[in-house]
Amino acid sequence: MSVRQLRRNGLAGPFDLADGSVIEALSEVVLRLNESKKDNRHVNPQLVDRHRDVGVIEEIFSDANLRSVTTTCFGTGLSLWRSNVIVRDAGSREASWQHSRLFENADAPLDIYNTDNHFTVLLAVTGMKFAYISGSHLPIEGFDRNHLQRHVGEFPDFVQDRERQMTFEPGQFALFHSSLLHRNQPILSADPPGILMVGRLVRAGTEIPERFSSPGTVLPLE
Numbered sequence: 001m002s003v004r005q006l007r008r009n010g011l012a013g014p015f016d017l018a019d020g021s022v023i024e025a026l027s028e029v030v031l032r033l034n035e036s037k038k039d040n041r042h043v044n045p046q047l048v049d050r051h052r053d054v055g056v057i058e059e060i061f062s063d064a065n066l067r068s069v070t071t072t073c074f075g076t077g078l079s080l081w082r083s084n085v086i087v088r089d090a091g092s093r094e095a096s097w098q099h100s101r102l103f104e105n106a107d108a109p110l111d112i113y114n115t116d117n118h119f120t121v122l123l124a125v126t127g128m129k130f131a132y133i134s135g136s137h138l139p140i141e142g143f144d145r146n147h148l149q150r151h152v153g154e155f156p157d158f159v160q161d162r163e164r165q166m167t168f169e170p171g172q173f174a175l176f177h178s179s180l181l182h183r184n185q186p187i188l189s190a191d192p193p194g195i196l197m198v199g200r201l202v203r204a205g206t207e208i209p210e211r212f213s214s215p216g217t218v219l220p221l222e
Contacts, residue, residue: 016171017123080221131165
């Protein structure tokens with residue numbers, strides 16, 4: 001079911017972590033790190049790429065269910081090149097529609113409909129809802145994405161009609177093609193602060209541009 005769901009909608013889930021007990025520990029670590037946030041930036045730099053030096057974050061990406069579902073959906077030979085945690089409180093702004101395909105391979109132009117590379121893991125640390133445009137990882141007749149920016153303000157009605165929402169409980173996650181159009185900062189169903197974590201995956205051998213890479217942060221998923 002998960003593979004069919006992924007091919008049709010561009011997203012599979014929600015799934016449960018094998019060990020949901022790590023969520024409370026993750027929440028405590030994230031809120032402590034987020035105390036350093038001094039402005040209203042969407043992502044706190046202290047919460048980016050901490051999977052190699054914060055044990056509980058690395059543990060999440062080693063979870064047996066997450067690894068199993070990732071292999072089922074995308075195969076083997078994947079690496080986590082970027083992780084970030086988003087904390088949303090009552091003053092946070094609503095995110096625009098966007099995709100998460102930041103690069104292709106080195107400085108090659110984006111191949112937005114290549115479904116063989118660039119995948120995203122979304123984990124709910126608190127209860128939340130998530131919105132996406134079903135099937136937007138594939139061409140939609142009459143909707144030209146070639147000249148769109150990464151952040152999209154609005155869609156034609158026939159594209160907007162494809163909007164779907166999913167509800168996640170703490171410890172649940174989804175996988176999707178990074179080119180899928182979605183709201184990366186979801187509508188939170190829990191009391192603030194709301195927390196979500198994102199991991200971005202690529203095929204082993206994909207060259208990560210220097211502007212996106214941090215020494216020692218690439219984590220092979222075995």
